[in-house]
Amino acid sequence: PGGTIVEPTSGNTGVGLAMAANLKGYKLICVAPDKIPKEKVALLEAMGATVVSCPTNVAAEDPRSYYKVSERIRDEQGAYLPYQYYNPANPEAHYRTTGPEIWRQTDGKVTHYVVGVGTGGTISGTAKYLKEQNPNVQVIGVDTVGSVYKYYFEHRELPPEDQIHQYLIDGIGEDFLPTCVWWDYIDGIVTIDDKTAYRATMELARRESIFTGSSGGAAAAGARQVAQGLGADGLVVTLLPDSGERYLSKLNKQWLTEKGLLDGDGV
Ligand SMILES: Cc1ncc(COP(=O)(O)O)c(C=O)c1O
Numbered sequence: 001p002g003g004t005i006v007e008p009t010s011g012n013t014g015v016g017l018a019m020a021a022n023l024k025g026y027k028l029i030c031v032a033p034d035k036i037p038k039e040k041v042a043l044l045e046a047m048g049a050t051v052v053s054c055p056t057n058v059a060a061e062d063p064r065s066y067y068k069v070s071e072r073i074r075d076e077q078g079a080y081l082p083y084q085y086y087n088p089a090n091p092e093a094h095y096r097t098t099g100p101e102i103w104r105q106t107d108g109k110v111t112h113y114v115v116g117v118g119t120g121g122t123i124s125g126t127a128k129y130l131k132e133q134n135p136n137v138q139v140i141g142v143d144t145v146g147s148v149y150k151y152y153f154e155h156r157e158l159p160p161e162d163q164i165h166q167y168l169i170d171g172i173g174e175d176f177l178p179t180c181v182w183w184d185y186i187d188g189i190v191t192i193d194d195k196t197a198y199r200a201t202m203e204l205a206r207r208e209s210i211f212t213g214s215s216g217g218a219a220a221a222g223a224r225q226v227a228q229g230l231g232a233d234g235l236v237v238t239l240l241p242d243s244g245e246r247y248l249s250k251l252n253k254q255w256l257t258e259k260g261l262l263d264g265d266g267v
Contacts, residue, residue: 001025004079008032008070010118010171011040012242013084018047029079031070035170037247057166060176085178090121091128098122099129102237110137112236114223116172116215117141117149117189120181122239127185141189142222144197147173149181153189168194168259170250171215171241190225192218198261200224201251205244213247216240 005021006029007013014030021028028049032041033056041051052073054066062068067085074081084090102110113130115123127139143149146167151159158164164175169192192200194214201217204210212220223238230236244251256262 003027004029004077006031006070006073006077006079006081007084008066009084010036011044011246012171013119014040014044014049014051015047017082018044018049022048026080029073031066031073033066035166035168037170037249039246039248043246060174084119084121085174085180087180090119090180091125091182094122094125095129096125098239099126102126103130103133106235106237108133109235110134110237111234112138112140112226112230114140114142114190114219114226114236114238116219116222116239116241117143117181118172118174118215120178122241124180124182124185126239128182131185138187139185140222140226141186142172142219143189143191144169144173144218145191145193147191148175148177149173150189150191152177153183153186168250168261169197169214169218170247171213172218190222192221194259195261196221198251198256199263201244202256204240205251210240211244211251212240213242213244214250216242216244 001024004027005017007017008031010033018028030044030049031052031054034053035056044051054069055064058064060067070081073079117123123141130137141149144167146165148158148164197214197218200221201214204212204220219238223236227236
């Protein structure tokens, strides 16, 4: 207690760490990419964290990236860096909680698990658990256009640099390979582009009254794609990581129009 925790996070891990830091008496520094919505910055600051903003459009190895800035703060301040991308406690938490929850709630009937891949913690831990119950469960990751996962899955190497670029979906996709992605448990990767993800996000809100963030929209769009190829006994499970209320500065007509994400029907 009394020490400092520093973590590169686009928000949600930071909120969890802020809760733990407050209860246990640590200082928290969240190093965030500048595309993080202002609601999340406000939430982190309200919970007592310091938020350091870094450019999103630099490579992970660049000293200005939010990963490298976190490492520098760790070294300079003797801070503890949990490092969600490399910390096995991340997938293990999903092995202990998310996997059993899905298995229980589907009475063991889940056939396909389709889920976004950011750090990889969710897909890896859940997949390990589900495949231990039934090795036939198919696990499909949802990636963004501009990220490395789909290409890596197909070629077992990183894509050429010109294929790695920014995108507007928050929380999934990466430009490097975190060790929390356990490739042995992953049967396929689908890519979802920004427009498809945001359209699915707004459709979920308006047709199903489920208000989630853009990674939730991407997961739903990916799940729909996988479900289209299945028969009546297919049972597809997906996961919507957080609430759309954390992205209200993006999930509105003005921002969506500015970014060219709306079509004529206004959804
Ligand atoms: C909003 C959001 N979506 C998706 C993810 C991806 O989950 P994971 O990091 O477990 O792959 C995260 C977490 O990093 C997130 O914060």
